[in-house]
Amino acid sequence: MTSAYPEHGILSEENTDGFGTKNNFDGPLWIIDPLDGTVNYAHRLPHFAISAAIAVDGMVWAGVVYAPDLGVTYVGIRGKGAFCNGKELQVPRSGSLTDSIIGTGFPHDKEKVHPALARVNLLTTHCRDIRRFAAPTIDICYVASGRLDAHTESLAPWDVAAAGLIAREAGAITGHVGVVPSGYPPDLYGEEIVCANPAIYEELLSLLRSRV
Missing domain, CATH: 3.40.190.80 (D-Maltodextrin-Binding Protein; domain 2)
Structure with a gap:
């Protein structure tokens, strides 16, 4: 990806160099967690996921969370909605x-x-x-x-x-x-x-x- 998009930044748990400085939110930035729920994964528990998002100037425009053992892929696109395995999601608007x-x-x-x-x-x-x-x-x-x-x-x-x-x-x-x-x-x-x-x-x- 870096060869194809050399102007894009990458932020992940394994790569945080310079993150939080004044200017490193500018432009395209990929925010990636290659394994959320590491302890769950190590103990063969199903709640772990891969997460990736693309932000431009600090605003996230698209994101995906893939949980393979749960068999679900969540996708969100700014202004276009959110989906789980292709089915549109809508948060309930009632409750206490x-x-x-x-x-x-x-x-x-x-x-x-x-x-x-x-x-x-x-x-x-x-x-x-x-x-x-x-x-x-x-x-x-x-x-x-x-x-x-x-x-x-x-x-x-x-x-x-x-x-x-x-x-x-x-x-x-x-x-x-x-x-x-x-x-x-x-x-x-x-x-x-x-x-x-x-x-x-x-x-x-x-x-x-x-x-x-």
Whole structure:
């Protein structure tokens, strides 16, 4: 790909050189996670995926999440909708936070576990239940397909670029508990991301901000 498109940048978990500097969002940028859910894959659990997105000047225009063991391919194209195995996705626009199933996760850095536990405590006392599949690209696509009502945790750009676009194109709302740093494209910012059914988004965001 680099020989065919030498002007395109690549951002992945294995290649983060210079990411976050002022100008490296300019132009075409591929955001790739070759294996989301590595531990699941190693233990022969089905929740793992390959994720790829293309952004131009920080705005994601297309993305795909492929989960081979689940037999699903999610696709999102800005302004053209979101699809799972060719079937158009539409997020349900009804429901309440108290009856919602919320996806979340835990950081690999054990020093950051305590804030995640506080988030889990908050969620479990205000919603119906939580789920943790340990593959956030799939979790966010589950919001797009209505299997989850929301997903929230702190993630990397390669976790949210494709899946976030897919969810938004299906009708979900994405945002952040905190403030997106100046000059950082919201489409690629994963810290404390919230992706939710529109019916519960504002209430969930207020709840999560109440612990800050």
